[in-house]
Amino acid sequence: MNDYGAAPERPYQCFMGRWEGLCKTFDPEGHFLESSAVHMNVYWTGPNTWHLYEHFENLYGVGETIYETEVTVEGLTCRAESPQVKIIGTRLTAYNYIFTIESAVTQTTVYNNHYFLDRNTRRIMTHKVRDGKTVVFQIQDFVRVDGIRE
Numbered sequence: 001m002n003d004y005g006a007a008p009e010r011p012y013q014c015f016m017g018r019w020e021g022l023c024k025t026f027d028p029e030g031h032f033l034e035s036s037a038v039h040m041n042v043y044w045t046g047p048n049t050w051h052l053y054e055h056f057e058n059l060y061g062v063g064e065t066i067y068e069t070e071v072t073v074e075g076l077t078c079r080a081e082s083p084q085v086k087i088i089g090t091r092l093t094a095y096n097y098i099f100t101i102e103s104a105v106t107q108t109t110v111y112n113n114h115y116f117l118d119r120n121t122r123r124i125m126t127h128k129v130r131d132g133k134t135v136v137f138q139i140q141d142f143v144r145v146d147g148i149r150e
Contacts, residue, residue, distance in 0.1 A: 002043035002147075011076050011091045012050060014116050015042045017147025021122075021140050025060040028134040034060060038140060043147075048073045052080070060136060062105060103128075108135055120144040 019040040025033045036058040045051045052069045059065040071080040071087065080087040086102040095116035103110050108128040115123045126138035 002041070003045075012071075012073055012078060012089075012097075014095055014119065014122075015050065015097075015114075016044065017042060017144040019122065019142040020145050021142035023056065023060075023138055023140045026137045026139075028136070030137070033136070034058070036060070038142070040142065045070065050078075059105070060138070065105060067105075106130075106135075 019038075019042070021038040021040065022035055023038050024035045027033055036056055038057070039055040041051075041053040043051055050071050050073070052067065052071055054067040056062075056065045067082075067084055069080045069082045069085060069087065071078050071089075076091040078087070078089040084103070084105050087099060088101075089097055089099040091097050097114040099110075099112040099114070101110040101112065106128060108130045111127040111129070113125045115125070117123060120143060122142040122144075124138075124140040124142070126140065128135045128138070
């Protein structure tokens with residue numbers, strides 16, 4: 001059994017649960033390139049640590065990709081480092097979060113903005129940069145399918 005916690009006011013609590021989503025990729029000029037299913041499971045593994053499992057059926061330019069990372073929370077920020085990614089995140093409001101990710105998988109710096117439209121619906125706006133130039137933009141829309149739902 002995964003621990004999805006209880007209090008929504010706890011930083012990063014709104015991430016907890018199992019999510020199903022679709023990642024849409026656009027070129028730097030805004031033209032649609034492709035979409036892919038994304039499966040995510042996020043749960044607490046300790047008082048200040050959460051586990052991120054993210055499975056892209058087809059990550060643009062890479063193919064099928066699975067990320068697994070332990071993320072440590074300190075106050076309103078979080079950090080993680082694995083062979084795949086280095087993550088720094090900040091909670092701006094109870095339902096708005098910003099992340100900077102150095103990705104060894106895509107060889108890009110990824111800027112993610114997470115917006116929780118409600119407790120069970122999340123949108124991630126992504127800007128991927130390589131060598132100072134935009135590579136792609138992505139929009140990921142998720143629905144929580146398990147965990148804390150109201």
